[in-house]
Amino acid sequence: MDICHVPGRFPVSTLRFGHVPQNPGLPRSQTSPYWPYVAAAGGSRSETDPSGPTYRNRMFFLGMGFVAQFFAQELKNQGWVVSGTCTSILKKNELGEMGFDMYLFDANEPELVILLPSTLEIMKYHTHVVVSIPPVVGIGDPVLQHKELLRSSLTDGGNLQWLCYLSSTSVYGDCGGAWVDEDYPTSPASELANLRLIAEKRWLSLGDDLGLSTQIFRLGGIYGPGRRRVYNIVDDDPAPREEVFAYASDLIEKKWPGRIKQSASQSESLIGKGSRRGKKRVSNARMKKELGVRLLHPSYRSGLQSIINHMEEAL
Known part of the structure; x- marks a missing residue:
């Protein structure tokens, strides 16, 4: 992904990979009474204080x-x-x-929920x-268990402008191999997919309540080493999971013969897990048109080949 412009009510919300924003704009609150990054000794402000000249997004x-680590x-x-x-x-x-800057939080653990207000x-x-x-x-969305606390806490001052929820293309269900865009009716075929769809609606609602520019990104399959503004985040080459696994296995076998020792039954089991996602070909046309995205790897083939090349360099 090369360029991602995030449209909305706030003109400063531009994300560009490989480009440092020169004019990030001014936050809604330049002189907050509380700033969590004030240095402990002497109370001096850090270089990223929003009220200072070096404020950054x-x-x-x-x-x-x-996914978040890569983006981060x-x-x-x-x-x-x-x-x-x-x-x-x-x-x-x-x-760290x-x-x-990392903060410990798990909405599913009662002893850690008490950390939510400070988070x-x-x-x-x-x-x-x-x-x-x-x-x-x-349970549903773990964070939205505390929706009212979210709403009340985030309404009180702060600089928040843009909210994004990472969802999944599983919300479309089995579409019989049809091309699917963001206007295609959702029909989740599993409980998790249905919970994704519910979470989408609730995050959009919360974003509206807070007056934020809010987007939903529906991600396709993620591979790697180790009429709201909803976008399908997929490449140009829709393919069934078994085809992607087969191609990856072939690349590895060619590069490192004998490295794969997985049995046929194990392979079939792994491939079979993907069938629950349903058959569809997800379109990324809106993502490219409205967000101006240029894909570094338009197909899983070039993406997997790049991974193999980087693995080779690391060995």
Whole structure:
């Protein structure tokens, strides 16, 4: 992904990979009575204080998982200040060493829910928020369990301008192989997919209540080493999961013969798990037209080949 312009009510909300924003604009509250990044000794303000001349855009990730970490690193390389949450001390320390301001939070753990108010106090002084926490069967969206607390906390001052929820193309269900765009009727075929759709609506509603520019990004399959504004985030080459796995296996076998020792039954089991997503070909036309996105890897073939090349360099 090369360029992602986020439209909405706030003209400063422009994200460009490989480009540092020169004029990030002014936050809604330049002189907040509380700023979580004030240095402890002497109370002097940090270089990223929003009331100072060196103020930079700030991104907060609720859930610093695989996708969020990639996005976070790209933004950090551009000069953004990036913070987020994780669910373990080990992960917090690991991400902290990478230069991210991390906060421990797990909405499913009662002993950690008490940390939510302080997390929200920190989060609201960021300019952008990405929600990357999946729903849980029997619970729904873990963070939205505390929707009223979210609403009341984030309404009180702060700099928040833009909210994004990372969803899944599973909300479309089985479409019989048809091309699917953002206007295609949703018909989730599993409980998790249905919970995704419910979460989408609730995050959009919360964004409206808070007066934020709010987007939903529906992600297709994620691979890698280790009429609201809804967008399908997929490449140009829709393919069934078994085809992607077969291509990846072929690349590995050619590069490192004998490396794959997985049995045929194990392969069939792994491929079979993808069938629950349903058959469809998801269109990314709106993403490219409205967000101005240029894909670095338009097909899973070039994406997987790039991964193999980088693995080779690391060995």
